[in-house]
Amino acid sequence: MQQSPLPSVGQGLLPALLLLAGAACAPEPAEPGPAAARVAEEARQPTLVTPPRRHQDWEPPGGPATTAASPPGPRCAHYSETRSAFFGDLHVHTTLSLDAFGRGGLQTPDDAYRFAKGEPIALTPLDADGRPSRMGTIDRPLDFAAVTDHAEWIGELESCRSPESGAYDSLDCRLMRGRPVAGQSPEGDALIRRVIAGEVREPGGLCGADASVCREYAGNAWRRTVAAAEEHQDRTEACAFTAFNAWEFTSAPGRSKVHRNVILRNDSVPELPISWSEEAEPEGLWKKLDARCNDTGTGCEAITIPHNPNISNGRHFTVTYKDRPLSAQRARAELQRRLEPLVEMIQSKGESECRTGMWGVLGGEDELCGFEKVRYRAPGIRPQDCEESFGSGAMAGVGCQSRLDFVRYGLIEGLREYARIGVNPYRLGFIGSTDTHNGTPGAVEEYNYFGHNSLVDDTLEKRLTTPAYAPHPMRNPGGLVGVWAEENSRDALFDAMKRRETFATSGVRIQPRLFAGWDLPDSLCGDADALADAYRGGVPMGGELDPAGADDDGPVFFASALRDPGTDMDAGAGLQRIQMVKGEVDDSGLFRETVVDIAADEGPAVGIDANCTPSRQGANTLCSVWRDPAWNPAKPAVYYARVLEQPSCRWHARQCAALAADDRPAACGDNALPRTIQERAWTSAIWYEPPLTDDAS
Numbered sequence: 001m002q003q004s005p006l007p008s009v010g011q012g013l014l015p016a017l018l019l020l021a022g023a024a025c026a027p028e029p030a031e032p033g034p035a036a037a038r039v040a041e042e043a044r045q046p047t048l049v050t051p052p053r054r055h056q057d058w059e060p061p062g063g064p065a066t067t068a069a070s071p072p073g074p075r076c077a078h079y080s081e082t083r084s085a086f087f088g089d090l091h092v093h094t095t096l097s098l099d100a101f102g103r104g105g106l107q108t109p110d111d112a113y114r115f116a117k118g119e120p121i122a123l124t125p126l127d128a129d130g131r132p133s134r135m136g137t138i139d140r141p142l143d144f145a146a147v148t149d150h151a152e153w154i155g156e157l158e159s160c161r162s163p164e165s166g167a168y169d170s171l172d173c174r175l176m177r178g179r180p181v182a183g184q185s186p187e188g189d190a191l192i193r194r195v196i197a198g199e200v201r202e203p204g205g206l207c208g209a210d211a212s213v214c215r216e217y218a219g220n221a222w223r224r225t226v227a228a229a230e231e232h233q234d235r236t237e238a239c240a241f242t243a244f245n246a247w248e249f250t251s252a253p254g255r256s257k258v259h260r261n262v263i264l265r266n267d268s269v270p271e272l273p274i275s276w277s278e279e280a281e282p283e284g285l286w287k288k289l290d291a292r293c294n295d296t297g298t299g300c301e302a303i304t305i306p307h308n309p310n311i312s313n314g315r316h317f318t319v320t321y322k323d324r325p326l327s328a329q330r331a332r333a334e335l336q337r338r339l340e341p342l343v344e345m346i347q348s349k350g351e352s353e354c355r356t357g358m359w360g361v362l363g364g365e366d367e368l369c370g371f372e373k374v375r376y377r378a379p380g381i382r383p384q385d386c387e388e389s390f391g392s393g394a395m396a397g398v399g400c401q402s403r404l405d406f407v408r409y410g411l412i413e414g415l416r417e418y419a420r421i422g423v424n425p426y427r428l429g430f431i432g433s434t435d436t437h438n439g440t441p442g443a444v445e446e447y448n449y450f451g452h453n454s455l456v457d458d459t460l461e462k463r464l465t466t467p468a469y470a471p472h473p474m475r476n477p478g479g480l481v482g483v484w485a486e487e488n489s490r491d492a493l494f495d496a497m498k499r500r501e502t503f504a505t506s507g508v509r510i511q512p513r514l515f516a517g518w519d520l521p522d523s524l525c526g527d528a529d530a531l532a533d534a535y536r537g538g539v540p541m542g543g544e545l546d547p548a549g550a551d552d553d554g555p556v557f558f559a560s561a562l563r564d565p566g567t568d569m570d571a572g573a574g575l576q577r578i579q580m581v582k583g584e585v586d587d588s589g590l591f592r593e594t595v596v597d598i599a600a601d602e603g604p605a606v607g608i609d610a611n612c613t614p615s616r617q618g619a620n621t622l623c624s625v626w627r628d629p630a631w632n633p634a635k636p637a638v639y640y641a642r643v644l645e646q647p648s649c650r651w652h653a654r655q656c657a658a659l660a661a662d663d664r665p666a667a668c669g670d671n672a673l674p675r676t677i678q679e680r681a682w683t684s685a686i687w688y689e690p691p692l693t694d695d696a697s
Contacts, residue, residue, distance in 0.1 A: 055280040058215045062272035064292040069268035069299030076239035076487035082531040083484040083501070085511040086493065088144035089116065089441035090246065090481050091261055091307060091347060091433035096221050097248075098153040100437040101161075102178075104455035107439025109147045109228035116145040116441045117232065117241050123438060124454045134458070136450060138442050139567050140509070142480075143488050144242035145441040147225055148261045151247045151275030155218030156206055162220070167213060172206045218272055222247075230267055239488040247273035249285055249304070254392030256399070257311040258282070260304040260340075262289065265494045268300035269293075283332065286339040294339075303497060305431065307344035309410065310352040310374065311470065314390035314402025316343075317410035317426060319417060326421060333423035341542075342497060343407055343428040345504035345682055346479035347435040348452050349470040350374035353642075353682065354593070358403035359385045362586055363593040368579075368644070371677065372506070374470040375401060397469040403591065411685060412583040412591045415636045418689050419585065429500025429542045429684035430640070432479020432507070442480065444507030446651040447570055447658070449477040460655050464667035473673055477651060480505045482512075482681070484540065500542025500684045508572065510681040511562040512643045514541040518549035520556040525623035534558050541640070541684040547633075547691060554631030555688070559598060560623040561643040561681070573645040573679065574618025576601050580626060584637045599624035601646070608676055612649035612657050633690060640685035647676045 078084065093100045094107050104124045111121045118141035122132035159165040160173035167173050207214035229243040245264040252258065260282065262273070270292040279285050285304065293300040309316035321332045345352055354369040375383055375394070386402035393399030403409040407430070414426030436443060436452040443450065451457030457472050466472040482503040485492040496502060503512050513531075517538025524530040538558070539545060545555055559578050566572030578599040586592045601619040608614055622643070649657065653675045656668035 055276070055278060057278040058218075058272065059210055059212075062270055062274065062278070062292065064296045065268045065270050065298045065300035066296070067268055067298060069266040072489065072491055073235040073239075074237045076489055076492075077237045078239065079487045081486065082535060083486055083496075084488075085509075086143035086483045086485055086488050087442075087505075087509055088142050088146075088242075088481045088483070088493075089433045089436075089478075090146045090148065090244070090263060090305065090431060091248075091344065091435045092145060092147050092439065092441040093149055093248075093435070093437040094147055094439040096149040096154060096157070096225065097437065098150060098157050100149075100439075100454065101157060103437060103453050105437055105439065105453075109149075109225050109439075110231070112147050112439040112441055113145060113228055113232035113241075113243055115439065115443075116142040121439065123440075123450065123458070125458060134450070136438065136440050136443060138440070139445050139448065139569060140442075141241070142442045144244065144481075144483075144493055146244035146246035146261070146263055147228065147439075148246045148248045149221075149225060150250045151218075151273035152250045152277050154221045154273070154275075155214035155216070158217035158221040159206070159213055162217065165213070165217065167206050170206065215272070222269075222271075222273055226267070226269055233267075233490070242488055242490055242493055244490065244494075245269050249274065249276060249279075249282075251276045251280075251282065252395060253315070254313070254399075255395045256313040256315045256390075256392055257308045257395050258306070258315050259308060260285070260306045261344075262302055262304050263494075263497070264293070265301040266299060266490050268296075268298040270300070283335065286335050289339060301494070302339070303342070303494075304340045305342045305344055306340065307347060307433070307435065308349055308352065309343070309407060310350045310405050311394040312390075312405055313392055313394045313399045314386045314404040317404035317413050318390045318402075319413070319425075329421050330423050333417060333421060333425035336425040337423065337427055341427070341429055341500050342431050342502060343410070344433055344479075345407055345430045346372065346432040346476075346506055348475050348478040349435060350475070351506070352405065352407050354406050354408040355401075355403075357382075358406070358409065359387045361403055361409065361591045361593060364595070366593065366595050368595075368642070368678070368680075371680070372474075372476045374474045395469050408581065408583055408593060409591055411638045412585060412593075415583070415638060415689070416585050416589075418636055419692065422692055424687070424689065427500070427544075427687060429497070429502045430504040430682050431481040431502055432504035433481060434478030436478065444477040444480060445570065446477060446507070446649070447654045449651040449655070452478065460652075460659075461665040461667065464652060464665055464670065473652065473667070473670065477507055479507055480509070482509075484513075501540050502542065503681055503683045505681040506677075506679045508564040508645060508679040508681070510564050510575070510643050510645070510679075512578075512641060512681045512683045513558070513560045514641045514683040514686065515539065515558040516543075516545055516555045516639070516686045517558075518545070518551065518555055520558055520625070522556070522625050524558045524625055525560070530558070530560075539686060541686060543686055545686060545688045547689065550633040550688070550690065552631075552633065554628050554633070557598075557626045557628075557639065557686075558624075559626065559641045559683075561621065563618065563620050564645070564679075571617070573606075573614060573648040574601070574620065575622050576606075576618050576644045576646045576678065578622050578624055579642045579644070580628075580639060581642055582628065582630075582637055582639050584635055594630070595642075596626075598626045598641075606646040608647060608649060610657065612654050614646065614648065618646035636687075636689045638685045638687050641683040643681045643683075645679040647678055650674055650677045
């Protein structure tokens with residue numbers, strides 16, 4: 001494995017990195033005192049915050065894709081018309097990301113793909129002789145993965161790590177590599193790092209008078225990333241592994257996390273990744289993706305996937321174009337719907353499904369909305385509600401929280417937009433991923449969670465005590481993407497992502513199905529041809545019901561799930577129940593959520609002993625055919641299924657229980673963390689949007 005210079009975390013890059021990326025480690029206040037309330041109130045103001053940087057494109061700008069995509073390989077041996085579940089990770093950082101490097105990460109894109117395929121890779125820290133002190137291995141290989149290194153600062157970092165670069169021995173680069181220079185003041189050190197990290201590209205600085213140095217090395221890093229994906233792409237009929245070319249667009253206006261991963265269909269790629277340093281707004285990103293990829297005629301195709309709406313102060317799902325003419329609003333919403341078909345439901349920095357008690361949300365309390373939340377430090381202590389607005393500062397642990405920080409309410413906001421302008425920009429399917437910064441895609445096992453941030457969380461004690469805007473004790477191993485596709489090929493998986501036939505899991509390999517149709521039979525759960533019948537007579541997850549078939553009885557929903565089969569190291573927990581979740585806009589204009597159990601394991605309650613051993617396993621399969629008793633053919637609605645496992649121990653409880661009492665860190669006694677969780681899967685939704693009769697039509 002390539003050995004890059006390892007910075008000293010104590011006095012090197014990490015503190016500056018967190019500041020520069022808008023991710024200061026300030027934890028939320030223990031109590032919402034006057035100062036915190038004032039900050040939260042200021043953050044609620046609906047003023048767009050200007051990013052703390054100049055946005056300027058490269059000179060010359062990054063070029064479009066020019067090479068035609070390679071022809072598809074042979075049909076996969078496992079091809080199935082009724083589609084199979086494939087599991088992957090579409091949010092992975094390696095040493096090419098500035099924050100991963102600054103935390104001590106040495107793993108390359110090649111390492112990441114080898115890990116995803118089941119090979120052990122070296123993890124930091126290194127010993128005095130430069131040998132790794134630990135190795136990482138996935139419990140089961142993934143079917144697909146994408147390395148999504150930050151597009152921001154990639155050229156600056158690459159030039160400082162390349163000895164042949166003219167900048168390598170500069171003060172800036174020595175600081176970036178964690179080599180402080182005697183006599184440099186902390187203020188000067190911080191200023192230099194601000195320039196290095198790309199908050200501004202100053203003429204004559206690290207990037208050169210015309211930024212040509214950083215542009216050249218950004219291209220070098222991008223070509224390394226693409227080369228790794230192409231090397232690991234299986235083009236035989238075995239189709240054992242699929243590697244997607246990708247990057248992350250790391251937008252953080254007002255220190256709110258409004259990040260997106262860009263996923264490319266094939267090996268026809270733009271010259272350079274598009275970053276927040278070049279393009280300030282997501283709309284500009286989508287237009288540049290059209291110009292440099294989708295409209296080039298090369299076969300290049302791109303989609304974007306937002307992540308961490310839970311740390312966005314409501315920005316991810318806030319409509320920002322209402323001041324435009326109606327036709328322009330519709331065009332903007334159509335652009336987003338076309339380029340952004342998916343959203344990341346869960347990753348290591350928290351789950352983003354829902355939260356009880358949010359402003360303007362009606363319906364009974366959903367007790368399962370407390371799962372893996374990162375902005376709640378104790379019962380009853382939560383950020384101020386943004387109400388009908390958005391805020392700032394979540395990446396610094398401050399600012400308000402909005403219902404639009406959560407995917408469920410983002411879907412309902414999409415219905416509200418549909419009623420207002422006739423276009424739903426938030427018709428989003430679901431995925432999960434890890435956001436690992438260790439180059440370890442799919443490292444999601446609770447019992448073997450070894451952290452995702454190199455030297456920051458490489459021990460159990462650090463994972464239980466390290467503060468951050470998303471405190472490490474409240475983080476989790478992350479989730480997985482599930483895709484229903486005919487085969488494990490780039491085209492089949494990408495087509496499934498575009499049509500939203502995807503699901504998210506909290507890391508387990510549950511296989512959930514969801515269909516809806518006007519005339520599906522009630523006997524599907526016992527039908528050997530149920531899948532063929534459901535595809536023929538209905539729409540799968542991610543689809544839209546044709547309103548022309550609507551009647552007073554409503555659609556028939558067919559939901560089923562297969563349990564995670566487990567491994568020799570971890571048998572898994574089995575299934576507990578399937579729930580149907582419905583979202584709609586109430587007649588008063590408020591959001592309404594409804595959660596209904598539609599299938600359940602009929603055995604006794606499962607207990608967990610002190611060693612985290614369950615009293616029994618849950619169900620292997622669950623199935624239900626269901627109709628909505630509150631169906632109204634005149635109202636838009638959105639439906640998705642949530643599948644729950646039986647309770648099991650959370651990662652910290654399992655790892656603490658595995659140690660002798662005298663060897664356990666003191667933080668193992670932290671009773672504020674939930675000892676048990678319920679792993680889960682979420683299907684993408686199915687939408688019903690009847691024709692509009694008002695001006696929006």
